[in-house]
Amino acid sequence: MQSTESLCEHFCLMMTQQSQLSPPHLMHLHELIGYLNDLSADHKIVLAIDTFEELDQTERWFRDIFLKYLHIDILVLTAGRSSLKDEWVESWRWSEQILQRGIPFLTESETEHFLQKRGINNPSTIQDIWNFSNGHPLTLTLSALTFQDRTYPPSNLFQDEGFHKIVKRLTDRWLREIREPDLFRIVEVAAIFTRFNQEAIEYVVGEQLDYRLFQMLTNLSFIRWHKDGWFIHDLVRGAILADLKERDRIKFERLNRKVASYYYKRLISTRDLKDIAAFFYHSGDEFIQSVFFEGEENPGKNMYLEPLNEHNLVDLKDFFEHKKKQITVSEAEYYNRFSDKMYRFYASAEHNQRELEKVDIDYIKRMGFESTKLLRDQQGSIIGMSVIVPIHEDSLKKLSEEPVSRMYFKRLPREEYDYFNQPPNERAGYYIRLLDYKDPSDKNVRSYLMYSLFPLLLTGGKIVVSTPLSFLQQVLENFGFKVVPNSEHEDFGEEYPAPTYILDLTGKKLQGYLNNFIQDASKNNQMKYLSEIYGLTERELDIVRLILEDCSNREIAERLFVAEVTVKKHITRILRKTESANRTQLIRKLIKLM
Missing domain, CATH: 3.40.630.30 (Gcn5-related N-acetyltransferase (GNAT))
Structure with a gap:
């Protein structure tokens, strides 16, 4: 709704589609207000506006002109990512008429009831949606809309096309707030952290941030303050990271290593529990992330x-x-x-x-x-x-x-x-x-x-x-x-x-252990990346690791306890999968990717 004409046109369209009313062609705002006020004499009218924050520059005239002249019996319901503020709460005229309510996360039992009411009854699908959403209202709504008409449950929700559509829609909605290219770059870095402050962001980007830019970051609706620092809502963070990982895997890995390096340097000097937990979380080991940090990043808050x-x-x-x-x-x-x-x-x-x-x-x-x-x-x-x-x-x-x-x-x-x-x-x-x-x-x-x-x-x-x-x-x-x-x-x-x-x-082995841990985790992630790109088996990855260590076929055979002819067969398949003519070309290609 970027103009009064578009507002009038939209209201007429919605009333025609969603009710039995046939409103006249309303071109001007005063005509629309008069029509709604007359209608309220015989009907109960509720005006519902979603994504209210997208009114943007039109919010002032919506409040001071449109709402000001609406009949008092008309109920206006708005939904958005942020609560109303500024003149909405500072002016007694509006603050006395406004009732604000946050939509809380649903519990697991409430989530099950919500999904069953929408025709989703398969226990494994309900459990998968709960694992994904953690009761987040918007995510649950999108999940219900995506899966409620399925005549069969997906065998694996997280591999289902509908699941990826939900992630894409969530990402698109949240990132609409980011309108400056520099801010988007900072949001990507902030998403790598579980908790962050300006110092942490500056360490990763390698430059000092303008305070105004950091303030814009923390003013985003999906960013909250915690006693340990700022954090991005878990679902938003997951959507941003999934998008970054798919779009630029190398950048994703590089940022992860940089964040782990930040906590490594802190840990050596502080020996603080929160720093060591953050170090292992950001080391990139997905198994450790899942087991030790399931759900909230602060698993012991209750x-x-x-x-x-x-x-x-x-x-x-x-x-x-x-x-x-x-x-x-x-x-x-x-x-x-x-x-x-x-x-x-x-x-x-x-x-x-x-x-x-x-x-x-x-x-x-x-x-x-x-x-x-x-x-x-x-x-x-x-x-x-x-x-x-x-x-x-x-x-x-x-x-x-x-x-x-x-x-x-x-x-x-x-x-x-x-x-x-x-x-x-x-x-x-x-x-x-x-x-x-x-x-x-x-x-x-x-x-x-x-x-x-x-x-x-x-x-x-x-x-x-x-x-x-x-x-x-x-x-x-x-x-x-x-x-x-x-x-x-x-x-x-x-x-x-x-x-x-x-x-x-x-003794002094802790520092060496942490250093080796982050290097090993980085190597393992790189091997996973190669496996995903070329479809390499575990045995082929073992051979690739040894090739990168400059081992000969005989040395590889001895290290893996197999015959040399078996190694040659594996290398032939690896060269074919990676479209490499020989070892030298293979090594160059792998190093470039890693």
Whole structure:
């Protein structure tokens, strides 16, 4: 509505299409106002205006001319991304007549009800839409409009064409606010961060920002303030990043590395938990992002950890009793909306039964109360627990006797034993024994307990853990844990062999670990990129890595434990897929892409 004529024309069209009225041809604003006022004598009239912020320059005459002369019985309903401000609230004339209401996010049960009311009843589709939207009203509305007429549910919502249309529509709507090219460049950088300030943006772009430009950034409707800094709404951020990743993958990777570098420099000096969490989030490892930062970037905003003591021991006993009565399969799905990937955690009921038999109240008492923390929600109910045993002279003997930990600790070489055999106030490391949950399907609780492990990386010791679960093994390997030779055991059963992992951060190794981590994550992302472009298999990627290390065919065969003729066949397929004439051309092409 950029003129009074277009406003009149639009109102006449809408009344003709949406009602049984046949309004006369109205050319002027006073004619339209008079017609509506006359109509209100016999009809209840509601004027609904969506995307109100797009009135832009016409907002003043809409308020001071159009609304001013409308009959008081006519209800005007506006919807937009921002609340009304300035003269709308400063003038008593308007402030007394305006009632502003925000549309809150829907809960999971409300989302299910909303979708079912619109004909979407397939449980997997409802779950997928919930994972994608987190209850965001606009996203839910677009999802309902996209999928409600389907006679069959999509097998994979996130690969469905309709899903990508939703992301595109969301992006287009939100980015309409950005009208300066320089601002769009800054928005892309801000979207990489989970929390940002002017200093962080300047580090990544490599130049000082004009304060006016940063103010324009923070005035955008999808940007909010948090005590830890500014942030872009999660869905908007996801849409912007998905668009950037598809449009310019190399730029996307470069910005990610720059942001990770920013937190690396901060972390070395601050040793702050928030900085180390941000570093790992921005390292580019999609699996870590999904598992440790599921949903909100602050996974513990409604939870808190409480040390175990004599007073709350009874609560832990009740927790164990509840678990014994509810021994079931543990399953959880972690969706990464930025990469459209889903990661699944699974633990059998048999595994959970055996864990409860090994870790009980008596085990906690033997290890000492200092090993255990209770996770509570806002109401004070226990929703989870962690058992992380500090390693010192008092716990060392116990760890060497208990199932699961004994295989590693009873076989320690003398030098390693002496390292761990320290006074209790000089802890040499930690043994991560158990993270458990009242509701095994609650991803937020699971993510928060995983997130709470980050401080261990700042202790400057050795971290040891053993698990038969492949999902947790992947977590450990992605964090750089190494398998301890000859430490595999069968304490969970012969069919569930469990290796022992260790991460050594003693002395000055933390800085080297973080540096190697970001480099390894960058290389892994580059390999994924090559796989997506050329359709390379895992084995072909292994060979590409070794080619880039300038290994000969014989060396590659030895490293991968295969015959040299097998390597040659793989290289022939790689050259064909990448349309390269020889190794030299292949290497040049790969380096250019990376």
